[in-house]
Amino acid sequence: MNNPFQAFDPDENPRRRFKAVPFRLIAPNLVTLMALCAGLTGIRMAIDGRFETALVSIAAAAFLDGIDGRVARMLKGTSRFGAELDSLTDFVNFGVAPALILHVWILHAFQSIGWIGSLIFAIAMVLRLARFNVALDDRNQPAWKKNFFVGVPAPAGALAVLAPIYLELSGLPHTDLAAPVVLIYTILIAMLVVSTLPTYSGKTIGLRIPRANVLPLILGVVAAVAILFSYPWITMTVLVVVYLASIPFARRSWFLHDRQMPDDNPITDGMVADARDCAEDDKDD
Numbered sequence: 001m002n003n004p005f006q007a008f009d010p011d012e013n014p015r016r017r018f019k020a021v022p023f024r025l026i027a028p029n030l031v032t033l034m035a036l037c038a039g040l041t042g043i044r045m046a047i048d049g050r051f052e053t054a055l056v057s058i059a060a061a062a063f064l065d066g067i068d069g070r071v072a073r074m075l076k077g078t079s080r081f082g083a084e085l086d087s088l089t090d091f092v093n094f095g096v097a098p099a100l101i102l103h104v105w106i107l108h109a110f111q112s113i114g115w116i117g118s119l120i121f122a123i124a125m126v127l128r129l130a131r132f133n134v135a136l137d138d139r140n141q142p143a144w145k146k147n148f149f150v151g152v153p154a155p156a157g158a159l160a161v162l163a164p165i166y167l168e169l170s171g172l173p174h175t176d177l178a179a180p181v182v183l184i185y186t187i188l189i190a191m192l193v194v195s196t197l198p199t200y201s202g203k204t205i206g207l208r209i210p211r212a213n214v215l216p217l218i219l220g221v222v223a224a225v226a227i228l229f230s231y232p233w234i235t236m237t238v239l240v241v242v243y244l245a246s247i248p249f250a251r252r253s254w255f256l257h258d259r260q261m262p263d264d265n266p267i268t269d270g271m272v273a274d275a276r277d278c279a280e281d282d283k284d285d
Helices: 023-047 051-075 080-105 107-135 143-147 154-161 163-169 176-194 211-230 232-259 266-284
Strands: 148-150 198-200
Touching: 023 051, 023 080, 051 080, 051 154, 051 163, 080 107, 080 154, 080 163, 107 148, 107 154, 107 176, 143 148, 148 232, 154 163, 154 176, 154 232, 163 176, 163 232, 198 232, 211 232
Parallel strands: none
Antiparallel strands: 148 198
């Protein structure tokens, strides 16, 4: 009588079924999970009314999200599992968490309309992440496009949408009458997240630094960190304003690069030729 509890594949050796996983493949995922813990902690802090700690948690999640990919590339530990985990974590940290924090903070005063604003931001974030994952399959992009994102990236969108809380922590009084303004601002950031506006990515900044600029760069970073720790919420507000103001310049730079590309794509030329032929046929009819 055959064993009813035999292995799924009887020909496979059970001792060789599970292979040891190198730590270099696990380390980036641990960083991603730490970011997820930070984002979920931010939600809990907001529910408890500790909004300052909630914002710090979201900022920590954004920092960890920025280094997990670099850790994976440095250790040569990139994997499809890690990419999917990172995408799901980004939705929680930068879509769900900021939306709930804003709702608990002030949007609840606008009742159901405020909740709709939170939903719009969360849905915009998941749509942006889905589009980003699809764009990863396009390997034919020119090298200069690595300097740009399509729309506002997830971490930047999350940090930008929380700017009204930065203003309150900077000294502005809290009033529920500001709920409509915060709602409009939240929807505006949501539209920027799903838009096709080019924004600076910053991924290639600092890859090669001239030797003469090393010491000034170190002093600048130290000064920036000192200002951030001394005046955190004013600094965050200024950074958000500067980032949003940079979007028109990024759009102009993107179009300047795009105009310099040779227009010799056979696929595009064929589509244009087909459209021209169809238009001429319609005129003849």
